[in-house]
Amino acid sequence: MQANGVRNDALFLGMAWTLVLAVPHFLFKSSSTWPICILPLAATGLGWAAILVYALRRERRSMDRERRAMEAGLAAADGASRGAVDGMAEVMIEQMQGACTELHRVDELLGHAIEQLMVAFNSVSEQARAHQSELAQAAAAARGTPGAERLRAAAERVASDVDGAVTALQFRDVVGQKLGHVRSELVALEHAMHRIREVSAQCAQVDLAQQVGGLLQQLREAKAASPAAQELMHAGEVELF
Amino acid sequence: MAKSILAVDDSASIRQMVSFTLKSAGYDVIEAVDGEDGLAKAKTKAVDLVLTDQNMPKMDGLSMVRALRRLPGYRTAPILILTTESGDAMKNEGRAAGATGWLVKPFDPKRLLEVVRKVIG
Numbered sequence: 320m321q322a323n324g325v326r327n328d329a330l331f332l333g334m335a336w337t338l339v340l341a342v343p344h345f346l347f348k349s350s351s352t353w354p355i356c357i358l359p360l361a362a363t364g365l366g367w368a369a370i371l372v373y374a375l376r377r378e379r380r381s382m383d384r385e386r387r388a389m390e391a392g393l394a395a396a397d398g399a400s401r402g403a404v405d406g407m408a409e410v411m412i413e414q415m416q417g418a419c420t421e422l423h424r425v426d427e428l429l430g431h432a433i434e435q436l437m438v439a440f441n442s443v444s445e446q447a448r449a450h451q452s453e454l455a456q457a458a459a460a461a462r463g464t465p466g467a468e469r470l471r472a473a474a475e476r477v478a479s480d481v482d483g484a485v486t487a488l489q490f491r492d493v494v495g496q497k498l499g500h501v502r503s504e505l506v507a508l509e510h511a512m513h514r515i516r517e518v519s520a521q522c523a524q525v526d527l528a529q530q531v532g533g534l535l536q537q538l539r540e541a542k543a544a545s546p547a548a549q550e551l552m553h554a555g556e557v558e559l560f
Numbered sequence: 561m562a563k564s565i566l567a568v569d570d571s572a573s574i575r576q577m578v579s580f581t582l583k584s585a586g587y588d589v590i591e592a593v594d595g596e597d598g599l600a601k602a603k604t605k606a607v608d609l610v611l612t613d614q615n616m617p618k619m620d621g622l623s624m625v626r627a628l629r630r631l632p633g634y635r636t637a638p639i640l641i642l643t644t645e646s647g648d649a650m651k652n653e654g655r656a657a658g659a660t661g662w663l664v665k666p667f668d669p670k671r672l673l674e675v676v677r678k679v680i681g
Binding site for chain 1: 679
């Protein structure tokens with residue numbers, strides 16, 4: 320709008336100047352003084368040139384003002400977005416640290432639970448083995464009688480129940496590895512957030528986007544599968560080489 | 561004389577379960593808490609079988625297997641890996657390191673005893 324105003328000003332001044340100088344030309348062109356009247360035409364040309372230079376300079380100054388205003392606006396927006404990135408990273412870091420602390424507490428609770436379970440298991444399994452042994456001896460002594468088969472089956476059930484408990488009680492190791500893996504991933508994310516905060520304080524807007532994109536790509540590539548892939552506590556496979 | 565087994569695992573509950581299972585079947589069990597401890601104990605007393613976890617601090621299972629295979633008394637001794645890892649890449653690495661077999665946790669006591677009896681009687 321401002322540029323259009325400048326052009327309109329230039330046109331008006333140019334036309335006015337032309338009229339002022341063209342009048343004596345047409346009035347005196349048929350007289351002996353006509354060559355002298357060429358001068359107004361030359362002056363008209365010079366005038367148009369001066370008007371054009373004036374118009375171009377005003378347009379350039381106007382564009383410079385618009386550019387400075389735009390840069391000021393971008394700088395303000397850049398500062399606001401950096402503030403938002405920094406604030407978001409800070410919140411995420413706090414959340415991740417909280418999650419790591421909770422995972423550590425879960426791990427400790429599991430450790431405490433398994434200690435108590437193991438004490439109980441040791442006591443019960445000794446009694447169960449003794450019971451199983453008595454049942455097996457009684458079955459051997461009662462061989463040939465109807466009760467022998469029932470005693471033998473009872474002894475096998477006790478052994479099977481104890482074996483089931485041994486398999487299930489290994490959950491501490493499997494769960495502990497999964498928890499450790501999750502904690503490692505949270506720590507990696509926390510480091511990435513710290514890095515994003517450092518980068519956002521240093522780089523220009525375009526560089527920030529590239530740096531954050533690079534960090535996210537590194538995180539994706541570094542993500543490793545948990546060593547413990549078990550979903551349920553069924554016994555695992557066995558392979559002899 | 562009872563056969564002896566070296567059980568190596570950084571998890572106390574796994575060592576307990578392995579010891580309970582093997583001792584119930586009449587084997588002598590020596591426990592170690594990581595690869596370094598396992599290697600030291602294997603050098604101190606010759607055992608008939610080594611049963612080791614893979615992911616352990618200080619020295620992992622496969623590193624211990626490679627170190628054991630360099631010892632004169634363990635060039636052909638049976639070494640079983642007992643681990644949560646079940647991927648083919650890790651198994652192949654175990655085979656290349658000199659392991660005799662690969663057992664995935666959690667183990668079934670009956671199945672474990674079958675494998676142990678198969679390799680050492």
